[in-house]
Amino acid sequence: MPMIHFSNRIVVVSVAPSPLVVMMSETPRRFCKATPSESNTNTPTSIVDASHSQVRVFVRRNKRPRNKDHLPKVPVTKKLGLPEIEEFAYCGTSESAQWKSEMNSDVIPAAIEVSSPRSCGESPVHWEKVLEGIRKMRCSGDAPVDTMGCEKAGDTLPPKERRFAVLVSSLLSSQTKDPVTHGAIQRLLENGLLTAEAINDADEETIKKLIYPVGFYTRKATNLKKIANICLMKYKGDIPSTIEQLLLLPGIGPKMAHLVMNVGWDNVQGICVDTHVHRICNRLGWVSRLGTKQKTSTPEETRESLQRWLPKEEWVPINPLLVGFGQTICTPLRPRCGECSIRELCPSAFKDTSSSIPSSKSKKSGLNKKL
Numbered sequence: 001m002p003m004i005h006f007s008n009r010i011v012v013v014s015v016a017p018s019p020l021v022v023m024m025s026e027t028p029r030r031f032c033k034a035t036p037s038e039s040n041t042n043t044p045t046s047i048v049d050a051s052h053s054q055v056r057v058f059v060r061r062n063k064r065p066r067n068k069d070h071l072p073k074v075p076v077t078k079k080l081g082l083p084e085i086e087e088f089a090y091c092g093t094s095e096s097a098q099w100k101s102e103m104n105s106d107v108i109p110a111a112i113e114v115s116s117p118r119s120c121g122e123s124p125v126h127w128e129k130v131l132e133g134i135r136k137m138r139c140s141g142d143a144p145v146d147t148m149g150c151e152k153a154g155d156t157l158p159p160k161e162r163r164f165a166v167l168v169s170s171l172l173s174s175q176t177k178d179p180v181t182h183g184a185i186q187r188l189l190e191n192g193l194l195t196a197e198a199i200n201d202a203d204e205e206t207i208k209k210l211i212y213p214v215g216f217y218t219r220k221a222t223n224l225k226k227i228a229n230i231c232l233m234k235y236k237g238d239i240p241s242t243i244e245q246l247l248l249l250p251g252i253g254p255k256m257a258h259l260v261m262n263v264g265w266d267n268v269q270g271i272c273v274d275t276h277v278h279r280i281c282n283r284l285g286w287v288s289r290l291g292t293k294q295k296t297s298t299p300e301e302t303r304e305s306l307q308r309w310l311p312k313e314e315w316v317p318i319n320p321l322l323v324g325f326g327q328t329i330c331t332p333l334r335p336r337c338g339e340c341s342i343r344e345l346c347p348s349a350f351k352d353t354s355s356s357i358p359s360s361k362s363k364k365s366g367l368n369k370k371l
């Protein structure tokens with residue numbers, strides 16, 4: 001990836017397919033275009049708004065004061081190979097992009113702009129076509145979430161027990177693959193330990209052994225005991241019925257609280273956004289930070305952005321739809337863009353493909369893990 005270095009800024013430029021020369025302007029989203037022969041001069045010939053699909057520019061300010069006296073009168077154009085440049089892993093062709101992807105494929109740098117035809121606050125263009133395309137790809141129902149997701153926990157139990165099972169499943173699901181969570185829930189059920197009363201009475205060591213190998217099983221066993229006790233003391237063995245009360249339970253975050261409200265109480269307060277929903281919505285250009293066109297950096301930002309335009313009837317189905325899509329096709333590493341029927345509408349299509357030789361760490365952190 002070519003880079004241009006200025007005295008107070010480093011600009012990374014990705015240009016395709018024509019040899020466009022880009023020079024920095026005062027506003028990061030506007031570019032000065034010059035023909036190759038003009039590139040050695042300092043006078044921009046015209047100012048154009050560059051298409052996102054053609055040009056991406058990343059600007060990183062250093063900490064030097066912005067005293068214009070320090071700026072050289074003639075900008076120096078120089079190729080650099082600095083590893084600290086913030087590159088977007090999805091572009092995926094340089095070594096550093098590959099390194100970023102291997103280290104943490106779900107981290108979406110906050111300073112990266114959304115490659116989307118969408119304006120802030122508006123529905124993304126073609127979102128209904130995209131959603132329909134994903135639905136068709138998900139028809140086979142072969143993703144782990146379809147049979148082993150939290151929504152399936154205790155689905156044969158009476159409502160009160162079912163609610164508790166969904167809450168426990170949500171707690172266990174963080175940083176854990178769906179089949180592992182499902183196995184733990186099945187063992188708790190088989191041992192009669194899927195009610196607040198039973199868990200409150202059970203030995204913590206026993207719970208720990210039954211839920212192993214879910215991620216952070218020791219801490220989760222401790223939290224399960226505390227949650228069971230709170231449910232017994234404050235809610236007569238049932239679970240809290242508001243987002244606020246659910247968030248007060250140890251180990252329960254917004255993603256889990258919304259899932260429990262949606263599934264356990266059939267009361268839709270918000271979208272359940274896990275790591276798959278967060279990643280895919282950003283790849284599709286469906287979400288952005290409030291008042292900007294930058295990608296969201298946390299699932300909570302994604303939830304808020306998505307809720308600003310997605311019709312409410314989609315708030316519940318969007319989670320299993322995108323989770324399954326993320327488990328099977330739009331995977332964290334090496335998304336299968338060649339098999340994806342919406343690739344023509346996706347601004348990230350084929351931008352992640354070359355980057356992805358999963359390290360052992362990436363393999364462990366897994367395709368199906370959730371927040």
Ligand code: SF4
Pocket residue numbers: 283329330331335336337340341342343344346347348349350
């Ligand atoms: S084209 Fe690729 S990146 Fe885009 S949604 Fe499909 S699999 Fe994901």
